[in-house]
Amino acid sequence: MHEVSIAIGMVKELTRIALENNAKKVTGVKLKIGKMSGIVADSLIFAFDAVKLEHPLMSSAAISIEEVPLVYECNTCKKTFETDNLSFQTCPFCGSYSLKLLSGEEMHIENVEIETEEESHV
Amino acid sequence: MCDVCGCGHSHDHSHDTKSPHPPFEKGGRGGILQNKVVDVNQSLLKANEDAAAGNRKHFDEDGIFAINIISSPGSGKTTLLEKTIDALKGEINIGVLEGDIETDLDAERIRKKGVPAVQLTTGGACHLDSILVHKGFHSLEHSLNGKRLDILFIENVGNLVCPSFFDLGEHLRVVLISVPEGHDKPLKYPKAIKTAQLLIISKTDLVQYFDFDMQKIKKDALSLNPSLNILEVSSKTGEGMDEWIKFLIHRLHR
Ligand SMILES: Nc1nc2c(ncn2[C@@H]2O[C@H](COP(=O)(O)OP(=O)(O)OP(=O)(O)O)[C@@H](O)[C@H]2O)c(=O)[nH]1
Ligand SMILES: [Zn+2]
Ligand SMILES: [Zn+2]
Ligand SMILES: [Zn+2]
Ligand SMILES: [Zn+2]
Numbered sequence: 261m262h263e264v265s266i267a268i269g270m271v272k273e274l275t276r277i278a279l280e281n282n283a284k285k286v287t288g289v290k291l292k293i294g295k296m297s298g299i300v301a302d303s304l305i306f307a308f309d310a311v312k313l314e315h316p317l318m319s320s321a322a323i324s325i326e327e328v329p330l331v332y333e334c335n336t337c338k339k340t341f342e343t344d345n346l347s348f349q350t351c352p353f354c355g356s357y358s359l360k361l362l363s364g365e366e367m368h369i370e371n372v373e374i375e376t377e378e379e380s381h382v
Numbered sequence: 383m384c385d386v387c388g389c390g391h392s393h394d395h396s397h398d399t400k401s402p403h404p405p406f407e408k409g410g411r412g413g414i415l416q417n418k419v420v421d422v423n424q425s426l427l428k429a430n431e432d433a434a435a436g437n438r439k440h441f442d443e444d445g446i447f448a449i450n451i452i453s454s455p456g457s458g459k460t461t462l463l464e465k466t467i468d469a470l471k472g473e474i475n476i477g478v479l480e481g482d483i484e485t486d487l488d489a490e491r492i493r494k495k496g497v498p499a500v501q502l503t504t505g506g507a508c509h510l511d512s513i514l515v516h517k518g519f520h521s522l523e524h525s526l527n528g529k530r531l532d533i534l535f536i537e538n539v540g541n542l543v544c545p546s547f548f549d550l551g552e553h554l555r556v557v558l559i560s561v562p563e564g565h566d567k568p569l570k571y572p573k574a575i576k577t578a579q580l581l582i583i584s585k586t587d588l589v590q591y592f593d594f595d596m597q598k599i600k601k602d603a604l605s606l607n608p609s610l611n612i613l614e615v616s617s618k619t620g621e622g623m624d625e626w627i628k629f630l631i632h633r634l635h636r
Contacts, residue, residue, distance in 0.1 A: 262544040265509060269427045276429070281420050291426065298547065298573035346572060347605045357608075367426045374420060377413040 266299060267307035270369070271315055277372050278317055286318035288373035294328045294366035296346055301325045321373075330364035430548055433512035437551025440519065441534065446477075447634050448534045450550050452574055453558035454567075455540030458584040460488045461617040462558070462626075463535055467495045469627050470533075474634070477531045479518045481510040481539040488537060498525050509544035510536065512551055532634060542567070546574040554633060560585040561592050565599035572606050580611045582626065587616040 270289075278286050293299050305323055312318050332349060333340045336356035343349060350357055425431055441448045451459050460480075467476055478499040480489040489501035500522045502514050515536060522534075536552060538545040542559075557578040559567045562585060568575045575581065581603050589596070600612055613629065615622035 262508070262547065265507065265544045266426060266547065269430060269511075272429055273424075273426065277420060277422055281418075284415070287417065347569070347602075369422050369424055369426055372420045372422055374418060376416050376418060378416050 263299060263303040263307040264311065266304060266367075267311045270308065271311055271318065273369060274318055274321070274372060275315065277369075278374060281374055282376050283317070283374035284377050285375040286321045286372060287375055288322045288324070289318075290370045290372075291323065291325045292328050292366045292368045292370050293325050294364040295330045295344070296361075296364040297367045299367055301327055326370070328363050328366045331362040332359040333362050334359055427547065430512050433516055434549035434551040437512050437516055437519065438553070439551075440516075441551060441553070444530065446531050446534050447554070448536065448550070448552040449554045449556060450536045450538060450545075450552035451556045451558065452538045452542065452545045452578070453540065453560070453584075454542045454563060457540070457558040457560040457563065458617055459537045459540070459558055460491055462582070462584065462615065463492060463537060464495055465617045465620070465623060466535075466627070466630070467492070467497050469623060470630075471496070474532045474631075475529060477522050477526070477534050479510075479515060479522060479534065479536045481514075481537055483508070483539060498522055500525070504539060508539055508541045509548050510538050510550060511548050515550045533630070542571045542574050546571075546577050554579055556580045556582060558582045558584045559599070561588045561594050564592075565595045565602075568599060568603040568606060575603050575606045575610065578607070578610065580613065580629065583612065583614045585616060585618070586614045586621060587619045 274286055274289060291304075293301050293304070305325065308323050312321055329342050330344065330346070331340060331342050334351035334354060334356050335358040337351060337354040339351070339353045340362060341352055349359055351359060437448070451463075453459050463478060470476060476497050478489070478492045478497060480492065480499055480501045481504065482488055482501060483504055483506060485503070486501045489499040492499035500518045502510060502518045504510065504514065519534070536550055542557075555578045557574045557580070559581065561583065583596070583599065596614070603610055603612060611629065613622055613625050615626050617623070
């Protein structure tokens, strides 16, 4: 369950982002998690929902995760392909071993939804 | 001293990321609640990555080659360090940061070899992070009395999963898998293998007692990470130690 470690790091990041933006509350967070990032999305959701309870600033934040597929480009024939196989690949079109990973390793916070209290100018 | 992070010359600094003031005051002026979406598009572990970059800069400026050693509990990290110190003593100045969840035992073993060592106790966490390493590095510096280091070994907490997510600012990441653990470990712990530059298959003196397929473990590891270096080492018999020492010296001088 290393997703707990990741969730704790994530809460720290969210706290920083919330402070920078004068947030009263974090209401949501959207993540991008690559298939090959080593993070299991469901485990991270579970871990975050447990860890957030200790942090009033984000205890009601909803987490949503977009899973990013594993996509390679072949350096030889320049075709791209998607796969579910996490170990080293060969190009299905030409058999080349020389591949470039285009996506699948992401572990990103895309955006954060916050509630701020703007001073009223009335 | 710490010019890089601007933390002054005090050795007791902690780079606290807490805000100097609370995020909002209660009973404030009474405003309008607004919802907004802040685009961040940054790594989940940005705080760790920033501190890791700071560490790497520290190490580079001081001419220190930093090595992060990752393995399951008991794969032989500390024993390998003890033997490495024996082999390099007098030639190369070594310092060690010892990651452990609770105890001081590993650092004690290293100090017995006459090498400065600082224990980093994570207080429950199953991995080292770069902020803890930064603090540990400064307290290690303090105990050197001006002597400079060539190599800093960082023995991570015994765990093959979590440590592989946390860059410590190291130049070389070494993963140990010992023979008794089995040859299937690379495929089970791909992140560790993918992020390392060197795999040491340790306790090779035990290979005759286990159904351990040396060819398979190498093939699987290379399929995950084609540029991985692989060494077979027994700290007990000394087999493979020469290659490991050669590898270290080669990396140190390039
Ligand atoms: N047979 C054999 N035993 C070894 C070898 N290297 C280490 N050991 C033994 O394995 C056990 C664990 O070794 P350590 O060096 O403490 O392992 P570690 O990875 O530092 O352990 P943690 O810090 O607790 O994760 C000890 O009993 C060592 O004597 C080896 O090459 N061969
Ligand atoms: Zn863990
Ligand atoms: Zn191709
Ligand atoms: Zn510093
Ligand atoms: Zn140890």
